[in-house]
Amino acid sequence: MNITILGAGAMGSLFGGLLAQSGQQVTLLDINDEHLAAIRSDGLLLATDSGERRITGLHACRPEQATGHPDLLLVFTKTLHTDSALRSVAGHIAGHTLVLTLQNGLGNAEALSQHVAPQQVLIGMTNWPADMVGPGQVHSHGQGMVRVLAPGSRERNASQEVAAVLDAAGLNCAVDPQVWTSIWEKVAFNAALNSLCAATGCTVGQLDAAPEGVALARSIVLEVVAVARSQGIELDAQGCLDSVAFAIAHHRTHKPSMLQDVLAGRPTEIGSINGQVLERARQAGVPVPHTETLLGLLRLIEKRAAS
Ligand code: NAD
Secondary structure, X not given: OEEEEEOOOHHHHHHHHHHHHOOOEEEEEOOOHHHHHHHHHHOEEEEEOOEEEEEOOOEEEOHHXXXXXXXXXXXXXXXXXXXXXXXXXXXXXXXXXXXXXXXOOOOHHHHHHOOOOHHHEEEEEEOXXXXXXXXXXXXXXXXXXXXXXXXXXXXXXHHHHHHHHHHHHHHOEEEOOOHHHHHHHHHXXXXXXXXXXXXXXXXXXXXXXXXXXXXXXXXXXXXXXXXXXXXXXXXXXXXXXXXXXXXXXXXXXXXXXXXXXXXXXXXXXXXXXXXXXXHHHHHHOOOOHHHXXXXXXXXXXXXXXXX
């Protein structure tokens, strides 16, 4: 399969590297010139639980330099850059190109549908972890999986083909008709932990320094569960609370990406997580005071950083 990765940071490089290693033809598109230059000169240095290797043979360039028309375009920018990134590759996308988003948050399918026909859009969720450790270098420790679905049922074959390709690359991927449940469960987790850590500066483990931290996380999870229910999606509330409690107990030093963005003075993905939950909550008349407050705090933090 001829695959282009749009946004080749931590996740895009991990997926692109593993797909290239499994024999697919992969192009990485990014706007980080230092990262692209390192990959072009030395290959991608990828460290996973299977060890460290240098993956060569990846084509790496800026979006406006992309040539040809891929079979699959995998979007892995942060969600706030989806629109500008897709605009820059408009000429690279053909009628046969499938466009898959595995980004966090809600509203990603709608964002892709602004640029391609709905039958070209695939959605999904992944819990593989990845970190950029330097130009051309990505670490991913732990295990994960990918779940994908073509929202239009006519495209079932396409999603099966894409899932098979990702699975053969070792990414543990399957088509999942219940993918919206997985997407919302991850939103519940991120709406609680990412936004609380980003607003307070706490690592995940520091959230239990005061009982109020744990209580806030719990309230946000339950708000997201209620909003999901209003959209016809039944989440396992106890399972979501257990995941958050597990992370607080076991991933104590972890700094969620939203906290890393705040510390670096960058805008965050709060809009596609708490922001999208609030939008749906308002339409459905579901009160989400904690989710809304965290959204407001993060918006203030972002504005302060930008001024
Ligand atoms: P990242 O910041 O490491 O990578 C994003 C990349 O997009 C960067 O390299 C950036 O230069 C590039 N980019 C920005 N604008 C662009 C444009 N216009 N054209 C092309 N490239 C552009 O982020 P990440 O951690 O890889 O996360 C990507 C997405 O995956 C996010 O939605 C995130 O929430 C989700 N996610 C991340 C993880 C993780 O562990 N890192 C896990 C699951 C899901």
